[in-house]
Amino acid sequence: MRGFYFIIIYLWMLNGLxxxxxxxxxxxxxxFFSHAIVEDIKAxxxxxxxxxxxxxxEIVVQLLMRSFMFEKALMQEHFNESYVESYKYPKATxxxxxxxxxxxxxxxxxxxxxxxxxxxxxxxxxSTKVAIRKKGDLLILSGDFSVEVADFDIKxxxxxxxxxxxxxxxxxxxxxxPYP
Amino acid sequence: MRNFLSIILxxxxxxxxxxxxxxxxxxQEALDTTFLVAGTFNGTRLLNGHSVxxxxxxxxxxxxxxxxxxVNSGIDQFFGLDDSNIxxxxxxxxxxxxxxxxxxxxxxxxxxxxxxxxxxxxxSGENPFPIGLTVLGTATAKTIKDYLPxxxxxxxxxxxxxxxxxxxxxxxxxLSVQFAPTFIHFNTAPESIDPNDIISLGLGARVKISKRVSxxxxxxxxxxxxxSQELRNSIAFGVDIETGGHIFQLILTNSVSMIEKGFLxxxxxxxxxxxxxxxxxxxxxxxxxxxxxxxxxxx
Numbered sequence: 001m002r003g004f005y006f007i008i009i010y011l012w013m014l015n016g017l018x019x020x021x022x023x024x025x026x027x028x029x030x031x032f033f034s035h036a037i038v039e040d041i042k043a044x045x046x047x048x049x050x051x052x053x054x055x056x057x058e059i060v061v062q063l064l065m066r067s068f069m070f071e072k073a074l075m076q077e078h079f080n081e082s083y084v085e086s087y088k089y090p091k092a093t094x095x096x097x098x099x100x101x102x103x104x105x106x107x108x109x110x111x112x113x114x115x116x117x118x119x120x121x122x123x124x125x126x127s128t129k130v131a132i133r134k135k136g137d138l139l140i141l142s143g144d145f146s147v148e149v150a151d152f153d154i155k156x157x158x159x160x161x162x163x164x165x166x167x168x169x170x171x172x173x174x175x176x177x178p179y180p
Numbered sequence: 181m182r183n184f185l186s187i188i189l190x191x192x193x194x195x196x197x198x199x200x201x202x203x204x205x206x207x208q209e210a211l212d213t214t215f216l217v218a219g220t221f222n223g224t225r226l227l228n229g230h231s232v233x234x235x236x237x238x239x240x241x242x243x244x245x246x247x248x249x250x251v252n253s254g255i256d257q258f259f260g261l262d263d264s265n266i267x268x269x270x271x272x273x274x275x276x277x278x279x280x281x282x283x284x285x286x287x288x289x290x291x292x293x294x295x296x297x298x299x300x301x302x303x304s305g306e307n308p309f310p311i312g313l314t315v316l317g318t319a320t321a322k323t324i325k326d327y328l329p330x331x332x333x334x335x336x337x338x339x340x341x342x343x344x345x346x347x348x349x350x351x352x353x354x355l356s357v358q359f360a361p362t363f364i365h366f367n368t369a370p371e372s373i374d375p376n377d378i379i380s381l382g383l384g385a386r387v388k389i390s391k392r393v394s395x396x397x398x399x400x401x402x403x404x405x406x407x408s409q410e411l412r413n414s415i416a417f418g419v420d421i422e423t424g425g426h427i428f429q430l431i432l433t434n435s436v437s438m439i440e441k442g443f444l445x446x447x448x449x450x451x452x453x454x455x456x457x458x459x460x461x462x463x464x465x466x467x468x469x470x471x472x473x474x475x476x477x478x479x
Contacts, residue, residue: 022202022205024205024206024209026209026211047211047213049206049209049210050206051202051205051206051209053202058202059202060202060203060206062203062206062210064213066213066215067213071467071470072467072470073235073236073237073238073239073276073467074236074239074424074425074465074467077218077219078424080218081218081219081391082391082392082422087353088353095202095203157392157423159423159424160423160424163424179205
């Protein structure tokens, strides 16, 4: 009889662990913006994968560089072929921790994410403010941060120096659903 | 029994926690995606001939092509630079597959028009496809007054047509190869012993030597050249330099014409004897119609 209770408790614990407040999206939105003398460049990605564990505050975001859409087709081709070299480095990944995740309830939470952004074969520590909201069963994370192009070993030729900014603003808006 | 269960409990709980690693979940949930292979060649021309590439929807491309005289023509002709042939071209991409274009060459004062359509595209990812295939159809009209007085040919007598299949594969970032079987029809052959229809097989390649510079080569073998003249197969070597919306191509070739019927069927120069024309193609692409929609295809 004792064994039976044990199994019940065991199954309950197992269940508790697998459904421990994970949230996932496959259609997250990330965009970047470059403001330079000659032109502004913007690209959107609507196929961003992101997962959050609200128990530990861990977050992992992953996207394909080729899924960034530009207004000008040639820019998109040059972005992939000559700048981020998508054939060699297809993904960008961010993994980090949301601070003060315990403070998260049905109210809005303004906090900070600290983690590592891996892109173009380079890694860089990033910390950014993030707004977390709960809307129905959705967990929404949004915010923006800046990255230096040079930190990721992406070279801008002198001839297009006035077309591409050295600092790029990255915005994100991730609407997670409960997982699984 | 109790100890045994405790061990099972601890082991499975620990194991379970590890197997639920977030990155692993993302990898598992990632969508398989198929991408069109982009940038098989830098521009819509390999050297003299077309490449498998077309421009994306809404791009208007302006092409200026130049071929000087033969480099072995001596100091009196300033090694060919005194003599120059030019072609202006305007190409518009109606969509990502279809391009329509017009051009005008100073050589024999020839007008040309063509349609170029991407039938198949090389793909990578979940559903890969090994090659790209583009079809090209051109028509040209010669307008130079090179006839005897009173023997003016009709307009249709001065027309030629070209049909071309362009098969290409980008093997890797640095190497792309193209095979181009071509059919040319002359409404009027130069002499009665000459065929009206000529078949030519083209082979070309691009080797990238840096992100923005590549070396290209192109050779067309004529199966049944005109018999009344001593003609050669067209050969060309060149360097492509790409900077943003511009492409510069520096070319060495034995052909003077920049349109298919000319450089394929009417090349007289012997490359090995120095009958080489220096030339260049410059293209500038303008995005006339902007768009912001995925070119990726999800399956």
